[in-house]
Amino acid sequence: MASDGAASPRPISPAGRIDAIDVLRGLALLGVVAINVVNEFRVSIFEQFLSPKSPTSPIDSAIEAILTLAVEMKALALFSLLFGAGLAIQFERLANSERRTSLLVRRLVVLLVFGLIHLCLIWNGDILTEYALAGLIVLPFLFGPRWLLAVAALAFLVLYLAMQAAPPDGLFPSTATITQHVADANRIYATGGFLDVLAFRLREIPLIVPLHVFVFPRTIGLFLFGAFAWRTGIPQSRPRRLLSIGAPCIGLGAALILAGADALGTILLALGYGAVIIGIAHLASGKKLLGWAAPMGRMAFTNYLAQSLIFGWIFYGYGLGLFGRLGVANALAIGVAVYIGQVFFSAWWLRRYRYGPVEWLWRTLMYGVPQPMLHSPIEAVR
Structure with missing residues (x-):
């Protein structure tokens, strides 16, 4: 296997994937869909920063509260952890390759090219x-030991928490600018x-960039933590073991959010x-x-992208x-x-x-040669 990787690096076969990680990624995408459709496609992303908000029904208010407390930012945080772990997996698999x-x-x-096309031509969220x-920032850290990943992850997450506590002056647009922008968006x-x-x-992109700047240290920190994990x-x-780790984190995280310490x-x-x-996905019943x-x-x-x-x-x-014409519940149903x-x-x-199809194109451009799209006979039997 090592010699193959050294001679001709290639993507991992479908049979070699870790199903539990794919399950987590698939479920995290449900959270991303829920937040994107409710907060960024249904209305302007900046409407959440206006006060008071438009009146909503009790059902819409309840769903919005649940999404805010249990899903918003958590789904993207999961994706960040998974991306960091995926980068570490790729780094490990290519260990014997000079390339x-x-x-x-x-x-x-x-x-990055995919992202810029998506950002400019399809959706700026x-x-x-x-x-x-x-x-690209995290990649050099992967050449270091585990302790470096842990220390760097902690440093970036502390920076993120510090920025949450004391946002940099002049980072965000004024309330008047946001109000006018929401009206134009509507x-x-x-x-x-x-x-x-x-x-x-x-x-709209210049107004959105500060939102990314504000969470960028968290993204880097979670990438590093995912690689460390x-x-x-x-x-x-x-x-x-996974359940014994996860249950206390959920309990403490929920308590902190209810207490107002949302970032941590x-x-x-x-x-x-x-x-x-x-942990559940590793079980036969799971x-x-x-x-x-x-x-x-x-x-x-x-x-x-779809x-x-x-x-x-x-x-x-x-x-x-x-x-701007649908309530939270109807948008979420869609x-x-x-x-x-x-x-x-x-x-x-x-x-x-x-x-x-996009995964195939990404791998083909990464390795510089067209990747096989159809299953091999052995994979087809499986």
Whole structure:
């Protein structure tokens, strides 16, 4: 195996993937869908910063509160942990290849290109650009020992918590700017044609960048922590150990969030979610219960981009124009329906092909040669 990796690096085969991690990624994507469709496609992302908010029904208020406490930022934190672990897995698999550094840099640069296209042409709520830049910062740390990953993760997370406690002056736009921007978004996103929406989306990017700057240290810290967790063998641990780690993290994280310490509580809650879900997915009964999410996780890149295209058509003026016209519950129902459709599509697709279409393109551009798309005879039998 080592000599093969040294001679011709290639992606891991579908049979070699860790199903529990794919399950976690698939479930985390459900949280991302819920938050994106409610807070960023249904209304302007900046509406949450206005006070008072538009009146909502009791059901909408209850759902919004649950999403805020249990899902918002936690799902993205899970994705950050998984991305860091995935980067460490790639780094480990390419250990015997002279091209390891160039391949991993190319992987992240390709992701950056995808992210910029997504950001500018499809949806400016993109997270891929931030992940690619954070990955390039984290990559050199992977050459160091485990303790360096742990110390660096702690340092970046402390920086993030410090920024939450004392936000830098002048980082965010004024309330007047946000108010005017939300009014423009309500008009253009709801009624504008594709070119109108595109032009406004590009104008919106400078206002969105500070939001990414504000959480960028957390993203780097969680990448590093995910890599550290992989190297210490935590995701591969026995279910009982994972559950014993995850349950206290969930309890303490929830307590901190209820007490108002949202930033730290969110990190702990995400860690707890991850440990508990992977622990359950390692069990035979857990595989039956959660196995449906693994194909969704294996095609997370394709599904994430497809969601932007689908929700853009549903909510913006060049499609159904539902922007600003739906309550939280109705928007969430649409998001869940799209997610369920993607669950079935992902399972159907992966019975026929090795990778999702975007995953295939990403790997092909990373390795510089077309990757096999169809299953091998052995994989087809499995």
